[in-house]
Amino acid sequence: MKSDTSKQLFDRGMKVLVEGCSSASRGPMNYAPYPAYIREGKGARLWDVDDNEYIDWQLSFGCLPLGHAHPAIVDIVQEKVMGGTHFATALEVEVEAAELIVEMLPHVDKVRFANTGTEACMTGVRMARGITGKRKVLKFEGHYHGWYDGLLVSTNPQAVTTLGHPNDPVRIPDSSGLTPGSLEDTLVCVWNDADALERMLKTHGHEIACVVMEGAMSNMGVIPPKPGYLKQVQEMCRAYDVLFYLDETVTGFRVAPGGAAELYDLQPDIVTFGKALGQGFPVAAIAGPDHIMESIEYGKVLHYGSHNAPRLGLYAAKTMLEEMRRDNNAGWTKINAIGEEMTTRLNQVARDTGQNMRVQNVGSMFHPVFTDLDEITGYRDFCGHVNLAKYGEFSKLMREQGVFFTGNKILHNLSCTAHTQADIDRTIEAAGNALEQMSRVG
Ligand SMILES: Cc1ncc(COP(=O)(O)O)c(C=O)c1O
Structure with missing residues (x-):
């Protein structure tokens, strides 16, 4: 070659x-x-x-x-690029794409478009903290949610001898330049083990804003959840008054039309999308029921971005969803x-x-x-x-x-x-x- x-x-x-x-x-x-x-x-x-x-x-x-x-994506992008690429104003296609997403996802009332999974996850965590007034976030070993400081803990494979006891996994920072706060406020739990989560929630539930996870591990090869595990997680989150945040950056619009939430019959409080949604354009989204999404109204919990809802990307996203839904x-x-x-x-x-x-x-x-x-x-x-x-x-x-x-x-x-x-x-x-x-x- x-x-x-x-x-x-x-x-x-x-x-x-x-x-x-x-x-x-x-x-x-x-x-x-x-x-x-x-x-x-x-x-x-x-x-x-x-x-x-x-x-x-x-x-x-x-x-x-x-x-x-794909011909449908090429056609729509070629047609629309002649009318300008980005206005940073409200758009018709933004409403149309959000309508389609809300129609497809029973657990979602409202959508906020962003650009990348990392940004969306950063916003999801901030929303959880703003809504609950609690500061800590519980994530799982080996789950990756982008490169935002607060979630950049225990995302890479390491020697097993360095991982600590499964009841209290060692929190391993995955980059230089993180502040101690990123580690202090980010608890790490073993995944696919309901008892491990229950123990963590019993001890720390009063200070945890959300439990964040991928519905299926996709950054350590592919590791499916054990049957019933995700439902147990959801129930425990409700019982301990902790928000259940499903990061669907990979699984969303990929493993099923409604992502991992549909596949495993879940009603998460917060969901984030990226990757597949933009069909090659940088489009991500934060979504959830009204009582969660209202937290970002008027910047109560701040989410901004010059490039949010990129016009061509949203035409691509809408067209991708229409194509995938056909027949x-x-x-x-x-x-x-x-x-x-x-x-x-x-x-x-x-x-x-x-x-x-x-x-x-x-x-x-x-x-x-x-x-x-x-x-x-x-x-x-x-x-x-x-x-x-x-x-x-x-x-x-x-x-x-x-x-x-x-x-x-x-x-x-x-x-x-x-x-x-x-x-x-x-x-x-x-x-x-x-x-x-x-x-x-x-
Ligand atoms: C589950 C998950 N969440 C978030 C991200 C971050 O997305 P992005 O690369 O678009 O920032 C990734 C990226 O691989 C991911 O796999």
Whole structure:
């Protein structure tokens, strides 16, 4: 596979950009020695600047349920861009997109648009504090909610010996530059364990504003909740007078039309969306019932932003939702079926080649991990039993065969409506080749 042009761009990029690009996740840390610079995307395909073609399963970290350059998105954006890109005023499309979301989500009365998941989560936490007058936030080990200081605790895999007792997990800051307040006000609990949460709420419930979580872990591979667990969390939050905040940045408009809340039959107090919602444009949202959302009225709890409700992004979001909802939500039926097939067949290939690769999924989100366990049920399993270097090697071998699996070892891969049966078959064949090569090398 040629990569001369990417190499040249990387050399130039290193002089003017940190790591040659704009996020550690996209640079040499995950794509050593240098990343492929992508020129173009269409459907489920990517092309890099050296003309290599890839089947894309990373899909902009889940931002593209319809794949790249979907004709309906291209049409609406081309039409609307002629009328201006951004006014920072109230917009008709803002009302229309919010109406659609409220219609789709029974737990939501009102929506506030933002730009990124991080911003939305920062706002969600501030709202919870403003509404309850309580200062602490309870999050879970291995759950990522963006890079806002207050939630940037215990989000990365660590040596199990550093995690502390499961009744009182050590809070591990994930960046330099955090203030002690970020740690003091952020409690960390073991996930997928109702007793652990009950213990924390019994002790600290009176000072906790909200329990925030992903409905399915998507930043430690893919880890589904145990049956009934999320309902128990919701009930406990109600019992201890703590707001239940479901961060649907990844799962929203992806795992089901109504996200994890629909899939697991939940009525969260606060929800946040991002990624899939914008279909490739930076659109995020904070949403919930009236009595919660009224907290940001007139800046009682402040949420501002010059770029909120980006005009073209909202046309893309509205069009994406309309496309996915067509024929009784056929878009979600399709991407979930592809996710299931990828999971089953990748697991079969792993068995056939004798590799200890296991694939877990929630609908269209799936991820291979190399592990001695039959199942990864939480962060501590992931930290203690997953060989990240092997996934790095596997994903590199896949990309060398023209199949773009994310190089980020703790994230996940995803399907979109543009993936075809031939894409799946070719990917499975590439996975077989990659695993056989890994077996030969040992
Ligand atoms: C669950 C979750 N919440 C929030 C975020 C932050 O979103 P963004 O990258 O748009 O800031 C992410 C990003 O990966 C996420 O996975």
